[in-house]
Amino acid sequence: MRFKAKLGLEHVQLLCNLVGPISRLTSGSGTTSAEHSGAGSGLLGSALSAGGGSVMYLDPDQVRISARGGNAAPGGDGDGIACFAELATRGGIFLEHRIESAADNVIVFEIELAQLKLALQSVLSGGGSIRKRSAIQALHNSSVEGSTEKVMGSLAAPSAIVMKLAKRNGGLPCLCLDSACAGGSVEIHHAIPVRIMRAAEMQYHLPPRIAMPDVQLELPPERPLKTVVERLRSISPHIYIEGSMAGELILRIEGDGASIRTFYNKLIPRFEDLKTRDDDSTEPARCILKVDSKKMNACLHWQGTMALGRAVEKAVLCMVENEMLVLHCMLNPGGIGFFTYYVPCHFLSPDQIDY
Structure with a gap:
């Protein structure tokens, strides 16, 4: 050897x-x-x-x-x-x-x-x-x-x-x-x-085997999630992540008598390797996940050492309903490699999912 x-x-x-x-x-x-x-x-x-x-x-x-x-x-x-x-x-x-x-x-x-x-x-x-x-x-x-x-x-x-x-x-x-x-x-x-x-x-x-994503969004390089998630973590142990293939992302926490939402729009939806919808709806696919705020923060530590758009060429947030939040990051230059975080999420019943 x-x-x-x-x-x-x-x-x-x-x-x-x-x-x-x-x-x-x-x-x-x-x-x-x-x-x-x-x-x-x-x-x-x-x-x-x-x-x-x-x-x-x-x-x-x-x-x-x-x-x-x-x-x-x-x-x-x-x-x-x-x-x-x-x-x-x-x-x-x-x-x-x-x-x-x-x-x-x-x-x-x-x-x-x-x-x-x-x-x-x-x-x-x-x-x-x-x-x-x-x-x-x-x-x-x-x-x-x-x-x-x-x-x-x-x-x-x-x-x-x-x-x-x-x-x-x-x-x-x-x-x-x-x-x-x-x-x-x-x-x-x-x-x-x-x-x-x-x-x-x-x-x-090896990486865990998961279902095809319901929603995939490319994160904006000029608006890092880490700063927002760090603040939300200090308020609530859980974060609700709402994504839409219309290019929208919402980070939400629920507290006693109060709700805080952070909106990201004009994101780039990624349609490759996306789950095929059973219905004939023309509405953009949507997904809601509930994750621990400390785990969400942990998978964003890389934003403290590698800037999106420079050391990291692009980062894609993949959402698999009631299963996994996946953050896939391609290094710059693109051929050198990638790293991927797999974050488990909490189960949400149909009555808890309100679009």
């Missing part, structure tokens, strides 16, 4: 922006477990054994990330949410790569995304973030020649970044991230523990 890839700084930035929001689903809060732990490799190993890790899939053409909220901290904001990301390797996330295994060149392993995020942030800052002693540093090594910690915080961007699978600390399998800065005078090495899985196990970490 062998994996080694070379990344550019822009690829590391993209991967960090993608992994960061997804890691918050599995960590159960905005603060990662690695930031709270004391030093010791035992703590790092226990994170994976507790079932809090996410799954990464590698083959010569694709990198896939599968994460489920609530694995490490049931009851958190991301509990019940599934997230699936897919990135192209050839002409995509890697400048060059080599992936080999006995399982048709497929490699699958479990990893803590919160630790991967910290390593990626450290590389982007030229090692400046490696100052606080934490559990992740039990396996992260920084070798500096002729430099001090103060200098590391102001280093230039790394000139070479390599990601690979290797064994560290007595044969422990790790995903390693190595970078060189300041003309090679400073080297930064990270080793994140992983659990190697059989390739066939990936079938248990």
